Amino acid sequence: MELLSDPQVWIAFVTLLALELVLGIDNVIFISILASKLPEHQRAQARYIGLSLALVGRLGLLFAISWIVTLEGTLFTVLGLDISGKDLILILGGAFLLVKAVLEIHERLEGEDAHAPSAAGAGTATLGAVLLQIVLLDFVFSLDSVITAVGMVDQVAVMVAAIVVAIGITLALAGAIHGFVDRHPTVKMLALSFLVLIGATLIGEGFGYEVPKAYVYGPIAFAVGVELLNLRYQSVRARQRARSVEPVHLRPAYVKDSVSPGTTR
Secondary structure, X not given: OOOOOOHHHHHHHHHHHHHHHHHHHHHHHHHHHHHOOOOHHHHHHHHHHHHHHHHHHHHHHHOOHHHHHHOOOEEEEEOOEEEEHHHHHHHHHHXXXXXXXXXXXXXXXXXXXXXXXXXXXXXXXXXXXXXXXXXXXXXHHHHHHHHHHHHHOOOHHHHHHHHHHHHHHHHHHXXXXXXXXXXXXXXXXXXXXXXXXXXXXXXXXXXXXXXXXHHHHHHHHHHHHHHHHHHHHHHHHHHHHOOOOOOOOOOOOOOOOOOOOOOOO
């Protein structure tokens, strides 16, 4: 009860909750893009399992603070830079995120048409493969999140509460975020571009170049705001014209059904 009556604790909780929500939105966007490779009936399952794993991972890392501290120790030196275990994880995770996002952009815009007969069976993904990729990125996001939380707050109970509440809110919004991103190709491309930026930022942090969070999330927030205004403007114009404009369809990542040779749609 003494903890709940301390205003400093509530300030720390709200600050940490805001941070966790920002990291959670990053996570759910990436999970949504990966889940779109799956059949429709497995997408919600992938999102909820992925976010649940993120919760378990963050809480697990939180209670392994003594192990996390050892990650700050130097493993090796490259060109005069001391690389710790944490740095190595950030570099590898950032590289994976950057490469994955670029490949996703290419596949959606330049990839082989998944509706063509020659592409039947191509571009499919299994739930296990998608979950494996989600787990890898969950670990990177969770490590960054927990290290930041430990640096901001002393009370473990406050950190646990902020993480649990943030993941709960993210779970509640996951379906809406996925649907919105999936309906608007420009938002999907923006989201993938943000993931490229975040991946590059993680690599930079791994090599010791600290990038202020405001420099990363400020442009992201501005771009999202501009795009939301643009979507609102297009919606108003569509109502005035009494017709809607069909957005450009990105190439699907999942082939719903195969086409036998010699048949036509």
